[in-house]
Amino acid sequence: MSVRTQISDDVLPSTAGPVRRKRSLPPLIVHLLWAVLGLALVILLTLVTDPFTNLRMATVGYYLIAVAGLALLTGFNGQISLGHGAFMFIGAYTVALLVIHVPTFPLWLDLVLAAVASGVAGALAGAAAARLKGPYLAGATLALAVGLPALTQRFPDFLGGSNGLNFTVNSTPDGLVGVVPPTRWQTWVVWLTVLIALVLLANLIRGRIGRSFRAVRDDEVSAALAGIHIGRTKILAFLVSAVCGGLAGGLQAFLLGTAAPGSFTVALSLSLLAAVVLGGLGSIWGALWGAIALVYFQAWSEDFADVLHLSTNVANNLPLAVYGVILIFVILVFPHGIQGGIQRLRALRGRSKRSEGES
Amino acid sequence: MRKSRSAQLIAGALAGALVLAGCSGAGETSTNPAAPAADSSTGVTKDSVVIGTHQPLTGPAAPGYSKISVGARAVYSYINDAGGINGRKIDYKVEDDGYNPTKTVEVVKKLVLQEKVFAIVGGLGTPTHSKVVDYLNTEGVPDLLVSSGALAWDDPKKSPMTFGYQVDYTREGKIQGKYIKENFAGKKVGYFTQNDDVGRDTQKGLDQFLTEQTVSKQGYDSANTDVTPQLSALKAAGAEVVVCECVPAFTALSILAAAKIGYKPQFVVSSIGADPTTLSGLLQDFAKRSGASVSSAQLLSGLVGTGYLPDVGLIDDPWVKFFKDIHDKYIPAEPLTNTVMYGMVQAYTFSQALKAAGPDLTRQKLVDAMTSGSLKGPGLTPFGFSKDSHSGYTGAYVFQINPDTTTKILQPPAVTDRATGAITPYSGERLTPEQVNLTAK
Secondary structure (H helix, E strand, C coil): CHHHHHHHHHHHHHHCCHHHHHHCCCHHHHHHHHHHHHHHHHHHHHHHCCHHHHHHHHHHHHHHHHHHHHHHHHHHCCCCCCCHHHHHHHHHHHHHHHHHHCCCCEHHHHHHHHHHHHHHHHHHHHHHHCCCCHHHHHHHHHHHHHHHHHHHHHCHHHHCHHHCEECCCCCCCHHHECCECHHHHHHHHHHHHHHHHHHHHHHHHHCHHHHHHHHHHHCHHHHHHCCCCHHHHHHHHHHHHHHHHHHHHHHHHHHHCEECHHHCCHHHHHHHHHHHHHHCCCCHHHHHHHHHHHHHHHHHHHHHHHHHCCCHHHHHHHHHHHHHHHHHHHHHHCCCHHHHHHHHHHHHHHHHHHHHHHC | CHHHHHHHHHHHHHHHHHHHHCCCECCCCCCCCCCCCCCCCCCECCCEEEEEEEECCCCCCHHHHCCHHHHHHHHHHHHHHCCCECCEEEEEEEEECCCCHHHHHHHHHHHHHHCCCCEEECCECHHHHCCCHHHHHHHCCCEECCECCCHHHCCCCCCCCECCCCCCHHHHHHHHHHHHHHHCCCCCEEEEEECCHHHHHHHHHHHHHHCCCEEEEEEECCCCCCCHHHHHHHHHCCCCEEEEECCHHHHHHHHHHHHHCCCCCEEEECHHHCCHHHHHHHHHHHHHHCCCCCCHHHHHCCCEEEECCCCCCCCCCHHHHHHHHHHHHHCCCCCCCHHHHHHHHHHHHHHHHHHHCCCCCCHHHHHHHHHCCCCCCCCCCCECCCCCCCCCECEEEEEEECCCCCEEEEEEEEECCCCCCCCEECCCCCCCHHHHCCCCC
């Protein structure tokens, strides 16, 4: 129900919009400006923080794009995926294999190919997923997360078995070696890539494709009557979402110099979905909060457990417990996630201001 | 139309920016790598030295292995209470990586960048630690006594900062293979190994002796705890001896799976998964979870294993007595197992190297102390450390578990190399704790 009211809010300004729109900048430019601002902020932050904080920021970066991709699929298109870790797996292994076997390829090409590879996998998975709904879809995607990493056991010589692959990615331009610390440079590369992907994603959501995603989510029959090809739209959503996942995996491989099956467990897929719900379904800002939560809640609760000198059994389970409690709390207080909560607070403030003005 | 063209333009521009960002090949090594500063004394102050490690406190390898750092910490506490090494107390930071390689990279970078550790000591696991060896060597951080028997740690040219600890899997495999060939002659042998270096490296050793006797080779992945299919395959192939190159949890799982399908082979288990006390705890635990009750003593009786450290059951051994005293004082609530002992010996060995590095501590001096060949102590076989070798213990003894879960030695310590060299009995002198006298000023 509430989803529909949100939609009508979305639709209204754009139908009444042409007059206002002429004056405001086109969305692509707005998104680009946000991205440039974001990059500037990230660079500034990396300059004032220590290398390890830089690494954590980069981690937030790649989780952000994975969570944003999943938010698009679940929030905008209404499909659920419990297997997004599998696309990160594909992305990571693509980058790993390219770095090892085709060392002359520049990093950007490796990342593009990682995105392409996971996009193909996403389209295939999407073709199957488009026919499934609810628990069946969840089950099918879960199988993907469980099954795909097992490929490494099938081809131990090529994919490195349980050990995975390790390699060193040389990304710093020769002129900057020794000038910019490697971790800082990596953080910049990760965020540049993530922001470019987010601009494209934001534009996609704003445009015709995004509208058809939402139309299919809300009512498949009426969307079909409006001339939208349901199956194709669902597959496209899966594809875009998988590309985001693959890019995240590729960036992770670049950042950590490793790709191993032990990193792409079902738990990863589930925590990505939890991050989407926590941040707020169907919003890129929500994805940012979710990604930050994913990285920092764990770090904070670990530090907290350290400070309290808890026994290892308690300390080891504390991060998960804290994450769970926060998830429950946020869902109870802000059913639309953190971003939903922020919007509600803003709306409340706006209303109180208006009522003050009237009186 | 206008919109799509501007989108193309911008996409092109951004692609161009990315090209500039990464114009050299991602897999090519940098032409001017920053030289590590080996004379650094990061993490060292007048009265303290910070060291770190990554351990599986959670995850698939945690049962058993999570106690290694508990033992190590007890030894560091003992040393610190006695005034430290060269007047410096040891600040031991343990990070949990859950046996997840991604997490290992993250926590090791945390230790190096944020905690500013002087050295990494005893980082655990092959899939995990192999991901940080390059990083630690590039940064010039000593990477000592890695808790894994993979051959990869012994590569002084490529990884001058990395040193092994336990006997490597190939050496151990050779000793196991020879023992089986001589004592179970003519019997059919099956392998059950972990699908990584553990399995690969051990088979290099086993195959030197057992190719004719081997009837089946099975593997497991640590993420999948159902090993019944593999054990059934070994049973079907008629294997009378099963060589289990498994972490403790998987030794226990294979014993239970075999019992479940009525299969009673002679198990030969490598040192990484043959600690009787840890195994009986795990057997009870796993059986309870599946609603059964078992007699772990009965299941373990007769199991053959290899080892290189004194068994906790040998209470007359001066080192066992020494470590038991530390255990009773600092971690009395923790059962004293061979796994705890592993951590204690590791911590003790590191402290010996730290002492040998002298009062003006630098990373280079610590590495020099490791290669000096002067480290002699609790182990029953010698270390292989020298200028040309970074391999840890160079041999093992063979033992059998008695019906009361104590152990008896079947074959005294023997040493060998990691290639195809002969296996020779070792009879070198072993120093006592009093002779080493670590905490003496």
